[in-house]
Structure formats: C-alpha cells, structure tokens
Amino acid sequence: MAQMLRLVLLGGSAVGKSSSGNTILGRRVFESRPSLRPVTTLVSEHTEQVHGLQVSVLDTPGILNPNARQLIQPVCEEHLRRPGSVFLVVLKVGRISSEQNQALQRTVELLGAEGLRHSLLLFTYGADLEGTSLEDFISEDNESSLPDIFNNMFGRRHHVFDNKAWGPEQVQTLLQKIQTLSNRDVSSRQELLTNQSAPLTHPPTSETELCPLKTLSHSATFCIRLEDVDLHTDLRLVLLGLPGAGKSSSGNTILGQNMFRASCGFNTVSTVSECKTVTVQGRRVTVVDTPGFSDEEKKPKKLFKEIMESVLRLTAGPHAFIIVVRLGRVNLRDTKLLQLMPKLFDECASKFTMVLFTHGDDLRGENVQDLINNNEKMKTMLEKCDQRYHVFNNKSFDPQQVRHLFTMIDDMVQASGEDQCNSQIFKLTTAEEIEKFFQELWRRWGALFCCIAQTNDGSDEELQPLTGDSDKNTDVQ
Template sequence: MEVRLLLLGKRGAGKSATGNSILGKAVFKSRFSEQPVTRSCQRESGITQGREVVVIDTPDLFSSIDDIAFVDNIKCCLELSAPSLHALLLVVSLGNYTVEDRQTAEHIQKVFEEKARRHTIIVFTRKDEDGSLEDYVKNNTSLQDLVQCFGGQYCAFNNKASKDENDAQVKELLGKVKYLVENNGPYAVNLRDEDRSLQDSVNEDTSQHSMNEDTSQRKDHPHGSGEQHQQMTGWEPSPWPPALKVLLVGKRGVGKSAVGNSLLGKRVFETRYSEKPVTQRCMSESRIWRERQVLIIDTPDFSSSKDIEQDLVNNTYPGPHAFLLVTPLGSFNEKDDMVLSTIQRIFGDKFIEYMIILLTREEDIENPDLEKFLARSKRLKELINKCKNQYSVFNYRATEEEKQCQVDKLLQEIVSMVQQNGDKPCTFREKEPLHIILVGKSGTGKSASGNTILGSPEFRSQLKAQPVTTSCHVGRRTWNGQDVVVMDTPALCQESRAEGDLSQLETAVKDCRSYYKEGSTVLVLVLQLGRITTEDKKAVGELECIFGAEVMEYMIVLFTRKEDLETGKLDDYVNNTNNKYLKNIIARCKGRYCAFNNKETGQAREDQAKELLTMASEVIKGGGQHKHPRTWNVGKIMKNIQEKPSKLLSNLKERF
C-alpha cells in the first residue's frame, strides 16, 4: 500500500527540498530565488523505507490575490491527492515563522476543514542549524500555538543531510504518519466538500480584497473534480462546472505555443525559431471565455520528452477535455502519426472522440478551395473523417478582427465537442498489472530477488540445503504508477525435488497458469553468477516443456550474487565467458540480462529493481510478450515432465 503525503507551506519554506529528501532523489525543482520556483502542483513517487511513497509538492497556495490562480492550484492539489492522503505536511522554516505561515495554517483549516488538524504534521526545515528543536518550540509562543493547533505532531528536516541522517529523519516522519493513520485513519479527499470549503474561502477573500465583478464571475467556474474520481470513489462530483482543459499536441515546430497564445489572447508561452525544442515540458495558463474557464496546456515534442506520460499526468489529471492537434497545411506526415500513436498509447483508442484538428498557415496555400486541397492529402483526410470532420483553420495574415473570430470559432467548436462528451475528460488508459514470474532451480536466489523487486521481504529467503520455497507465492507493489505482481516459484524441475513431490510440482504448474496473464507477463530466469550446473540446464529444458519451446524469446536472465563481480562489469562477464551454454541462453533471450546484489538496501536496491522492471516493461511494450502457453493442458505437461527428463538432458548435452 502506498503512502500519500501532501506538502503545504508558504513560498521559500523548503517544501520541494523536503519532498526530495523524503523520496531520496531530486525530482522537485529546488533552489534559492526571489521568485517562486514551484508554480504548479506536482506529484512524484518512489520507494522509501521499503514503502511506495507518493509526495505532492505545491506552490504557495494561499498568498495569491488572484482568485483564478488560487482556485486552479487548490483544485489541482485536490485532484492529485484523491482519493485520500495519509498526512498533510505543513512545512515551516525554523527561525523564520511569519504572519504568512500563520495565514497558511488558517487557510488549511478553511479549505481542508477542521478534520485536517488531526491529519497534519508540522515539518520544520533548516534543522542543520544548532539547538534543540523541542527547546526552540517551547520558547516560542507562536510555534507552541501552531503545534498545539495541529495535534502536537512535528519533526525537523535537514535537507542537506547525509544519507544515513536523511534515512533516520524520513523514518521518524513515516513513523509519525503511521501513528496518525492508526489513530485517525487516512484523510479522505471528498472533492464535493472541499469544493464548498474552497468556494467559501474564495468568497471570504473576495470580500476582503473587494475584487471586481469580472473576477467574481471567474470564481463561479473553478476546476471540477473530474468524472474519473466519481467512478473510482463513488463520491458526488463538484457542483461547479469543471475547467475545460485543452491539450495542444503536435510535432516540433508546428507552432503549438503560438496557437496557445492566440487562444489565451496574450503572450504566455515562449515562441521563437530554434533548431532545438523551445518547449521542454508541459506549461499551462487559463482564461475566461464566455463565462467558462479554459485551461490551455502547451506540450513539448513527444518524441524528445522522456517522461511525457508523467508530465501529462501532473498537468492534466484526470485527463484533458480536448486534444487540439496543430498541423500546418501541407505538412502532415509520419511525425504527426507518431504523435497520434503516443496519445493512443497513453489515453487509449477513445482519444479520437476528443480531438479537433487545427490547420494553420492557410495563407500559404495557393488554391483557396480548402476542400480540394484536403482531398489531395489522403492521410489527413482520413484523420479528419475519424474526428467526425472536427477541424478548424487559422490564417496568420488575417486582420486582428478576423483573428479574434478564428479564436472564438475554435473555442466554440471545442466547447460543443466537450458538451457532446458530457463534459467528461479523456481519462488515462488504465495500465494492466505487470506480472513477473521468477523461475529457475532451487538455491539460485529467486526469493531474495523477488524481495529486491518488491522492495520489502515478502518471500522467505535463507541459505539451506533443502529448498526453502516449496510452493508458489505472490507479492505486489506499485512501480511507476503501475501495479506489479511478482510470483516466486519452487523449482519447476522434477529431479530437483523429492520423489513424492510430484503433486506439489503439479500444483506449482497450475499456479503459474493462474497468474500467467497474456500480454502482461514476463518470465525471469534466475541464475547464479559463476555456477551454471546440470540442474540449471534441466530447469531450462523443463521450462520449455511447460511454457513451450519459444519461451526463451520472451524471457529475461537475472544473475544473482552481483557482488562477486567486485569491480568487474557484468557485460564483460557475459561477453568473455567460455560457457557456450550460457552464451546460447543469452542469445535466445535476445540479449536481455541484468544482475542483482540481493544484500543491497535503500536506493541501490531500488535502482536494481528499476533496471529489471524497465526491461520487463520494454518487453511488453514492444509486443514481445509470450503468448498464452499452448492450451495449458496440465495433465499433458506433467506426463511430459515425468517421461522426458533424461531425454531433455541428453538433448541439452548434444546441443551444448
């Protein structure tokens, strides 16, 4: 089960640095600056203390005098936090407690309600400065009041700490989180109630600041909670219409940022000619159009962005209401197809129902008859037909009045399409769980390797003469937003078992069958470095008997006892070995191999797991998953196992 934490606090308190300390990696941008560094909510995750931890970093949510920015950020924060949080972390800088900190604490209680007081831990940053934290709080009346207001739970962080010190402070924090959850349960993010509290807070602030009528209209249309949350949680949706999220997509250099600026009516996104991509990550800005809030999201070139899916999750969750594919007339090609393929992979086939095509640079075509021009572009015409003829045209040489008409027409088309889709966003495609089945002879370290992958000791692992694992066991974790199911298996080799263990072997084969999901399963053959034995060879032979001869094409080889390499490299070990059998196995597995030191802990252990899981994901993504093994006739498989062990070994000797 993952632990979800929300960072709150004024600008400069050290929220981003604290998030990095908790996750043990620099995922949030953190530096000293007079201007705010964090401008939007961001959700990241990692393995900490053997647990999957999700951290949501936020900008200074409560100091903005702009109602739109306030509502946008709070709504995004709530959506990223759903369905529940295990703790709210109020970050305060030691020695710099100000009226802004006090106001932040007050706003937390307004927006997140009184119940937030039972779920909040105060995290003091700048612990590196001398002095006792308890004495410091005791001698400061304002801090005493703050701590008492939130139930007395607090700790301190040194965000420049060594690894050991950081592990200790994170362990202390997670211990306090566990205490809160055990006593109060998780903090349920009921989006309907939070919306009402948010509206009350906006109304109160508006009366204090005497905001004008136009701004009052804006706050009537904050972001909605998203249909996906209602489906997932059963909670009622927000009573206010959601912000309309428009995602600008297209290959590099087509002018997405310029289109975004046109739709916003102001220059927000950077636009210039460059050989390199100008837009490096998703950027967003909102406007009010005909009493509807519209959020325009500019995107980088999908082909050059490594983490585009996570970037889209952070900026559009639970999904955009419209995709606007920007493509200049006469330039539609295979790069546009690649963009569409990426969208399909992330959102599924349904994305086409949410897409409008924007054809730019109408001024460049000689023939003013657009229909005739489109008829000559078969691929583009087919796409337009799939999009139910939903397209619009921009002419950049038009007069200012004509340009405004172009924008209004396009926005009206987008709103109409969204209404046809029931104001529902195009939600992200649900990922199938990734299934890992660990196979190999007894004693190679399958159970220990399973624990490394899971990041926790789920499987019994110890050094014994007799097999420790006698039946299949399953462990689960979340990695990169995807559920991972790991199956530890006993030796699927008859001769490595006692004579009366055939029934256990049959049970193991049946268990493998039940957890083998076609299209999402990868087998991992576990071998010990430096010890390829006859038993290993028999085990591989019987794997072919169970899963089919082609199983090796979709398998990963995992070497254990990586520590035995000392300063040597795994690639050198594999490439320079004289063992023809090992070389053949690696070749049949298409060169997929990695190694584990199962004694590693912390980030080093997680890095090993990441390497294997990334490799397994690539096997699945590339369509290289093993098909459902034969017809899974267990009786026939068992008969083959009983009758053919000597023949299998004989064949192995002949081949190697």
C-alpha cells in the first residue's frame, strides 16, 4: 500500500485494546496491565513498520468512561475522511456482560453506517474458545445484541487474537483483512466494500453476491456479504423552511424529545443553527435545525452564510433535505426554496429533498392528497421533489409517524443510487475553499435567496458577494 495504514482501536474497558495494539505493532508501546480502574484514559498513537507496511495504531479509552465520547468522536470523524483508516471494535471472547453489551452498542452508534463499513470486530482471548468456532460461540448468545451486530452490522467481518502468543501469522492475517477494507479509491470514502481498488459504482447483480478476498494462506478466507451491510444505521437530516413552518417542533418530534426551542408565537424562534443527535428506534439520528429564511434580524447574505454553514455541520453529507411547510400557508416562496436546493447543493440534492407538512391535526379528517390536487401551488411545489412528502402532527410524539418518515427517507436514498447526498460542497476540506465556494454561490444565486427571504431593500449591497466581489447576480432568471 502506498499510504499509511491507520487502525483505531475502539470498545469498552478491559477488553484488550491496548494489548491488541501491542500485538499488532510487535512491541509493548501501550500500557496494558490488570487493574480495577481504566488504564487507558487518553487517545495515544504509535507507528511501526509491520510486515512491510507503515502501520499507525490509535488506542482509545473505554467507550463508557467519563468524557470518553468527547475524546473519541473527533478521532473517528477525522479518520473517516482519511484514506487507509480502519476501525477495530475490540471484544473479549466470553459471556457478554450487560456493560460490554452497552459498550458495543455505544461504539456502533458512534461509528454510524459509514464508520461500520470501514470496521471489523476484533475478538481477544481467542484461546478461551478452546476449539469452538467463533460463529458457534456467537450463535449461543441469545441475551445480548452481539449476534445481530455481528451478522447484520459488521457483515460477519471479524478476526480473533491471542494476545498472549505474539505469533506473526495472526497479525499478518489481520493486516490482509484490513488492507482489503482500506483498499478503495482515495477520493471516495462513501462506496460499498469491494475486493478491487476501484470503488463500487453500481449495485451488485445479485443480492447474495459475495466479494471473496485474496488471502495470504488457504486458512485466511474472509468474505463480505453485500446484503449484510446496513446502509441506514444512522440518519442525517437537515430541516429548512420559512419562519413559523414548524422546523424546531418537527425536529423534536423526530428525536422524540424536546431538543430544539419551539414556540407557538408569530416571531421566528430558530435564529441560530442547532445540531442534535439522539438514538431513535435503534438508529443514530442527527437533525440540523436551521435559521428560518427571512430572519428579520439578519441581512440576507449573513443569513445565507449561516444556513450554508449549518448544513456543512454534516460533514459526510445529509440523507435528506426536509423542506418544512405549514399546511394552509403554502406560497410561492416555498416553491422557490425547492428551486434553490439543486443550485446550492448540485443537482444530486434534488434526489434527497422532500417536503414535510406540519399541523397535520388541522386536516380534521380531510385527505391531504385531495388538498394537493386542488391547490396549484402545492402541486407545483411537490413536482420539484418528485412528489415526496409526509405529514406531521407535532402535538403528538407518535413514533408511527416518525417511523413512516424514516421509511420514506430510506426509500428515497435507495432510489438515488447513492449512500447520501455527495454534493461538491461536502468534499471541500479547507476554510479557504469553503469561503470561495460560498462567494461564488452568492454571486450566482443571491438574488433568488433574497427573493425567498423577501428582505431585499433594493440596495446593491444586499446582492453583492460575501466578501466584497462587486459582480452582480446576473445568473438569476
């Protein structure tokens, strides 16, 4: 491999993360000893030449330790963007305690769907299997979530270590499996796993197609079953809309608790972006609540930048842009907002955009499809997102309406042929690139944004770029 192989060890305390790091690197660099208290309290990294490869290993604190998530999450987010990075989720062979089960689930939630595709399970204390196959050992565990996680989330991707016997063969076999996971196009970390260096650009011809890997020996066979890879473990959603549409209330309904400040008053409440993540119906759901378009306290160009920056908080790209509209208040500005989405986030954004109607309790038994058929504005609006819409009653934290929304989003993502919205903006890496990109977007589409915000006072300043470019918005029709 041309690039460095980066391995991130994750899991609970006392499962053998540090010992595994020492086994991989072939020398004792991480502190590992019996203790009643966690030994590893900080993230540490060491690099060695291993079997001809430059290997960097990061050891992390136990996932359930105090403040561990604040230390580990930035590491995971950084390495998801770096080629050659693989996450090793470490478990100890033996009966899975409730604490270990909780640590495993917490690790899976932290990684999300994209992280899981770059992960495998590393079982330690392999000698304790005493001749039993790992698959038989796991299938006997009916009380923890391990069988489901092993089969469905990791697609049975695993390796077994005996950290007391530092044999080179077990490390060599692990590195072979890891190389396969990290062997993909450097410019795209969003593709499904394959045994070729080129990314998978189309679905497999069969749902049960296997990807066999070249192995170092006949005993090192390792396969990834594509249908076992869970594409929708996590969801990243962006709420957009006019003031008073019910974005914050909808965010609270989706997350099942009051995470965003909502109000029944006439003034807009969401004047700043907020991003909240909660486990909902077994999935790690992140919702970005954006400032309402036409915030009277901010000039359009400042509001534009804040909304764009709020969307960029989802560095991996959202699974859905949700345009929130209050039933009975549909107007042309909502239609223009849908028109603006592909201009700001490329044409692919159209495949990930839908409408969420709020105040569904006002229907009073009426059929929403009949209302749409009888309202030209609503029909025109929904044509912009291929008729994808859902209705919420935010007075009720009804999990069924949220479940239906998730199903609709999953169907939308599957129909797109991609894992999430991969617009160019989510591939920018530096502040300078992002600022330049914002300037160009404002130059081209600032007038349309002002039209939606309805705060343009006619002055040239409102239509100028973010940082002084004097070109006018001549591209807006």
